Amino acid sequence: MDCIFCEIAAGRAPASIVYQDDEVMAFMDIIPVLPGHLLIIPKAHYRNVFDAPPEITGKLMETAARLAPALRQATGCAGLNCHIANEAAAGQEVWHLHLHLLPRYPGDGFGFRFPSGYGRRASRPELDEMAERIRQALHALA
Ligand SMILES: [Zn+2]
Numbered sequence: 203m204d205c206i207f208c209e210i211a212a213g214r215a216p217a218s219i220v221y222q223d224d225e226v227m228a229f230m231d232i233i234p235v236l237p238g239h240l241l242i243i244p245k246a247h248y249r250n251v252f253d254a255p256p257e258i259t260g261k262l263m264e265t266a267a268r269l270a271p272a273l274r275q276a277t278g279c280a281g282l283n284c285h286i287a288n289e290a291a292a293g294q295e296v297w298h299l300h301l302h303l304l305p306r307y308p309g310d311g312f313g314f315r316f317p318s319g320y321g322r323r324a325s326r327p328e329l330d331e332m333a334e335r336i337r338q339a340l341h342a343l344a
Pocket of ligand 1: 248
């Protein structure tokens with residue numbers, strides 16, 4: 203077992219724990235992007251949203267919603283991002299599903315970078331075609 207988040211979940215590696223129950227744990231990111239940066243993980247090992255049961259991913263978001271007011275009060279943050287990176291192309295670096303709870307502050311310098319060309323409004327046919335492809339995949343995977 204060389205998954206650091208499994209080690210933390212099992213209590214075999216140190217972490218500054220904010221919250222835990224039978225299914226999830228929230229602890230401070232060891233390399234915080236901004237003060238108050240929290241990670242929420244399932245205690246069971248899943249690689250990311252592609253292999254975790256939807257209920258588990260949902261539990262992460264539910265926990266984020268429960269922690270958000272306390273995180274805001276404790277940090278004085280002005281905003282909050284909830285982020286899950288799934289696979290390397292999306293920036294995943296630790297291969298155990300985790301949700302970032304990232305307090306935001308005015309002028310904090312962090313942000314999403316949009317691809318060049320962003321800003322063009324998609325046409326309705328383009329959107330309808332993609333929606334149809336996704337609906338077909340949803341049925342095929344059900
Ligand atoms: Zn793990």
